[in-house]
Every structure is written in structure tokens, then in C-alpha cells.
Amino acid sequence: xxxxxxxxxxxxxxxxxxAALLCQWLRTPLPWMIGPLLATAVASVLGQPTRSFAPFxxxxxxxxxxxxxxxxxxxxxALVAGLWWAIAxxxxxxxxxxxxxxxxxxRGHAARIGGTDREQRATSYFAGAIGGASEMxxxxxxxxxxxxxxxxxxxxxxxxxxxxxxxAFSLAGLHGLDPTLPGPRQxxxxxLAMLVAASAAGAWLMQRTGRAxxxxxxxxxxxxxxxxGGVELSGMPQWMTNAAQLLIGVSLGVRFSAGFxxxxxxxxxxxxxxxxxxIALCAxxxxxxxxxxxLHWATLILGTSPxxxxxxxxxxxxxxxxxxxxxxxxxxxxxxVLVLVEPLYRWGFLR
Numbered sequence: 388x389x390x391x392x393x394x395x396x397x398x399x400x401x402x403x404x405x406a407a408l409l410c411q412w413l414r415t416p417l418p419w420m421i422g423p424l425l426a427t428a429v430a431s432v433l434g435q436p437t438r439s440f441a442p443f444x445x446x447x448x449x450x451x452x453x454x455x456x457x458x459x460x461x462x463x464x465a466l467v468a469g470l471w472w473a474i475a476x477x478x479x480x481x482x483x484x485x486x487x488x489x490x491x492x493x494r495g496h497a498a499r500i501g502g503t504d505r506e507q508r509a510t511s512y513f514a515g516a517i518g519g520a521s522e523m524x525x526x527x528x529x530x531x532x533x534x535x536x537x538x539x540x541x542x543x544x545x546x547x548x549x550x551x552x553x554x555a556f557s558l559a560g561l562h563g564l565d566p567t568l569p570g571p572r573q574x575x576x577x578x579l580a581m582l583v584a585a586s587a588a589g590a591w592l593m594q595r596t597g598r599a600x601x602x603x604x605x606x607x608x609x610x611x612x613x614x615x616g617g618v619e620l621s622g623m624p625q626w627m628t629n630a631a632q633l634l635i636g637v638s639l640g641v642r643f644s645a646g647f648x649x650x651x652x653x654x655x656x657x658x659x660x661x662x663x664x665x666i667a668l669c670a671x672x673x674x675x676x677x678x679x680x681x682l683h684w685a686t687l688i689l690g691t692s693p694x695x696x697x698x699x700x701x702x703x704x705x706x707x708x709x710x711x712x713x714x715x716x717x718x719x720x721x722x723x724v725l726v727l728v729e730p731l732y733r734w735g736f737l738r
Contacts, residue, residue, distance in 0.1 A: 395438040402426050402437075403637045407629075416557035417705050419632035420698070424549065427640025434645040439638045445590070447634030448697055449606040453586045454623045454631075455700050456610020457569035458711045464615050467715045473680050477691050477716055478723040480672055481517045482731065484693070485724075488661050489515030492540075496654055506531045512732050514540035514658070517665075517693045518724040519600060520642075526729055539650050540658045542642045547662045548694035549639070553702050561685045562706040569710075571619035578620030585609050600721065603697055607718070628704070635697055665693045682712060690716030 403423030410418030431437045459467075493511035500507045509532030513523045520541035527537040556562065571578075590605030598604060613620065648655075673687035680687070686709030689699045696717040703713035 391436075392438060395436050396440045396443075399427060399430075399437045399439065399637060399641065400443075400633075402430060403633050403640075407633055407636075416553040417632065417702060419629040420636040420701055421550065421553065423633045423636030424546070424640045427637050428546065428643045431641055431643040432645060432647055437637075437641045439641040443634045444638040445602040447631040447638070448600070448603040449586055449590050450623070450627050450631035451635065451697055451701060452590075452603045452606030453582060453610045454569070454628050454704065455710060455714045456586075456607045456612075457571060457614050457623065458714070459611045459614045460570045461615060461617065463711045467711050470680060470682075470712065470715070473676050473687075474716055474719050476676065477672075478720050480669075480691065481693075481720050481724065482727060484665060484668065485516040485518070485728070486512070486731065487515075488517075488665065489513070491515070491661060492654075492657060495657055496651075499651065499653070500533060500536065502531070502533070506533070508532075509732070510536050513537050513728075515661070516724065516728050517720070518728055519695070519721065520545065522725060523728075526732075530729075530732065536651060536654055538642075539647065539655060542639075542647075543655055543658050544662045544693060545639060545695050545698065546643075547659060548666060548692055549698045549702075551663070551666060552689070552692055552694065552699075553706070556685060556702070556706055556708070562708065569622065570614045572622040574624050575621040579623075582610065582613070582620045585613070600696070604718070604721075607714070632701055635701070639698075662693065669693065682709065685709075686712050687716075689713040696721050 403426055406422035406426030407419045408422075410422035415421060427437050427439075489512040492515050493508060497504075497507045497511065500510050502510075509527050509530035511532075513527035513530070513532055514537045516523050520538060523541055524534050524538045528534045586606035586609045589609035590602045593601030593605035593608075669691045670684075670688050673691050674684045676682075676687045676691070677684040686703070689703050689708060690713045692699055696714075699717055700710065700714050702708070703710045
């Protein structure tokens with residue numbers, strides 16, 4: 388860590404805070420995440436020395452995980468459990484959609500990727516898979532794919548989904564459609580300290596055992612378990628969730644760099660087109676699932692969209708669009724993709 392690193396982190400956070408306040412004044416959707424995301428992404432592409440501090444990002448993910456876990460009261464848990472079949476269908480859809488997207492990328496860009504046929508297929512497949520950017524990049528590296536193209540594809544996909552979906556919902560007036568409220572809503576500082584400590588322990592344990600997205604999933608599972616058991620320690624202060632959104636927005640924005648736009652422009656163009664197509668296709672699937680479940684289609688769009696779990700869950704929370712349902716869909720998909728995406732690659736994509 389260089390001597391200038393703390394100053395760069397501080398300046399990046401100051402920029403993010405100013406952008407969040409501006410977006411709040413402009414009444415944009417999700418101002419505390421989208422403002423920092425856009426500001427730091429633009430600054431990074433322009434060559435400014437933006438920096439994200441990993442412990443801050445981890446803390447932001449844990450806070451969001453705790454906040455979401457508080458929605459899983461026994462009554463809500465029973466409702467979500469009854470949707471197991473819809474969640475299973477959504478998982479199959481996500482795996483199939485990612486496979487098809489990877490095939491499309493391979494057909495259009497295999498010759499430009501370079502390397503052997505196997506390396507080309509690994510790059511296309513893991514760039515198209517609907518999973519976490521870091522996990523898919525690591526899998527691509529293990530299979531010999533180009534990690535720069537895979538990482539760029541997932542960063543761009545996440546940016547597009549995080550911007551397009553909330554703005555589209557805001558313009559359509561889709562918010563406040565879900566009556567579900569978190570269990571404990573009153574802030575109790577002693578209880579909050581206990582909740583934070585328990586969630587931190589859960590996140591630490593998940594990390595020690597090598598689980599994916601440990602800071603988010605660990606905190607989520609602890610808060611869920613307490614709420615499902617009727618233990619209501621405390622609600623979450625609004626300023627904490629706002630700060631968490633800011634930290635997550637910064638962590639996404641700094642992924643971009645001055646050279647990002649020069650990274651295989653045709654590749655990035657195809658990823659952008661494919662991402663928009665996937666959002667539209669997921670909207671169609673969400674409407675079909677809505678007819679079978681009775682849930683609002685906006686909630687199911689967030690549950691099936693090709694975005695990140697934290698970003699889509701934050702969107703659901705801020706816009707009040709079925710937080711527990713969206714969280715359950717996204718978490719189950721994350722686990723299934725991490726378990727199945729590599730075996731599916733070796734079984735079908737290499738043929």
C-alpha cells in the first residue's frame with residue numbers, strides 16, 4: 388500500500404459522496420449507489436487515480452446483507468419457500484441464457500480472441516455466464532481463457548443492468564408495490580451492535596471456508612436466521628444502508644480504467660447489445676412467472692435479471708419491490724451457477 392493510497396481512497400469517497408448528494412437532489416433512482424458508481428466510473432475512465440479499499444467494500448456488502456436478512460420473518464419465509472418451483476425454473480433459465488450468450492459471443496469473436504479453440508471457448512463461455520465477475524474470471528483463468536475480456540464483459544454487463552433497470556422502473560412509476568416490511572424496524576443500538584458482531588462472525592466463517600461472496604452471504608444468512616427464529620435485535624439505520632450503497636457503487640466504478648474503452652471495442656459492443664437483449668428476455672420470462680405465482684412482474688424482473696445480487700437486492704429495497712423474493716431468487720441462482728457453470732462448460736460447451 389503506497390503512501391498515496393489512503394489519500395486516493397479518501398478523495399474517491401468524497402467524489403462519490405458529492406455525486407450521491409447530486410443524484411439525491413436530482414431525484415434519480417438509487418442515488419446512493421448510482422451516483423457513486425457513475426462518478427467513479429467516469430473518473431476512472433478519464434485516468435483519474437480512483438481507489439476502492441477492500442475492507443470498505445466488504446463492510447458495505449455485509450450491511451446490505453444484514454438489511455435484507457431482516458425481511459425474512461417466519462411469514463415471509465413461508466411465502467418464499469412456496470416459490471421453490473419458480474426459483475428452480477429461474478435457475479435453469481439463467482444457466483441456459485448464459486450458455487446461449489456465450490455461444491453467441493463465440494460465434495462472433497472466436498477468431499479475434501486468439502489462442503487455441505479451447506481458450507476461445509473458455510473466454511466466450513465464462514464471459515456470457517450470468518455469475519459473479521470475480522468468480523467467472525477465476526474460472527476462465529483456470530480453463531485457459533482470456534481473463535481481461537471476461538472481466539471486462541462482466542463489468543460492462545453489471546454497469547448496464549444497474550443503470551437500465553432502476554431508471555426504467557423509476558420512469559414507469561414502479562415502486563412501493565410490495566407490502567413486505569423488514570421484521571425489526573426500530574433501531575436499538577445495543578441490539579444493532581450484537582447484530583453487526585454476529586453478522587461479521589458469519590461473514591468471517593464464510594470467508595475462512597472459501598465460500599463465494601462471503602461478506603454478503605454470511606451476513607445475510609445470520610440476519611435471516613435470527614429473523615426467521617423471531618429474534619429481533621434491531622432495525623437498520625437509513626444512513627448505514629446509504630453508506631453501504633455508496634461503498635458498493637465505488638467498488639463497481641473503480642473496476643473501469645483509462646484503457647477500458649480500448650479493450651476490444653467490438654467485443655464490448657457485443658456484450659452491451661447482448662446485455663440489453665438479456666434484460667428484455669428476462670422481462671418476458673418474469674411476466675410468464677408472474678402469471679403462475681401471482682407476484683408482480685417488476686419483482687420477478689429483479690429476481691431474474693442478469694445483474695449482481697447486491698445491486699438487484701438494493702434496487703428492490705429502495706423501490707420496495709419484493710425484497711425477500713428478489714433476494715431468494717438471486718441467492719439461489721448465485722449458488723447454483725457457482726456449482727454448475729463449470730461442469731456444464733466441460734460437458735456441453737466444449738463439444
